[in-house]
Amino acid sequence: MIPELKYLVIYEKSNWPRQPIATVIPDGADRDLQSALSWAEEVSEDIIEMSIHILNHSDYWRGYFYYNDSEEPDEACPLECNSREHLDAHWEANNAGGHYDCTKYEHIVNGNIIETINHDEQESECN
Secondary structure (H helix, E strand, O other), rough: OOOOOOOEEEEEEEOOOOOEEEOOOOOOOOOOOHHEEEEHHHHHHEEEEEEEEEOOOOEEEEEEEOOOOOHHHOEEEEEEEEOOOHHHHHHHHOOOHOOEEEEEEEEEEOOOEEEEEEHHHHHHHHH
């Protein structure tokens, strides 16, 4: 049996007038949401809404993230979400100062990688 993996999506007030709501995804899918909920406590005054997403094991996205000021790209850790947009939101939420980076995204359907997007191909969208 595949364990139920969940992740938190936070919608909060943005500082950008053209984008009044920011999507924040602190962590990827896991059995425990405690670390993501502790992030929400830090920004509680800006939260508009929160939702818990259950990872769709038959169709999801995996990104490989690392801190470029202390790790090498080959040390990137996988993080899974239901959509590419959720990976983008995670990257943006954790990229303060440009030190959080990604090597690639993979779209996985029924256990098979059907699409790979390398970091160089998505840099302008996420950084």
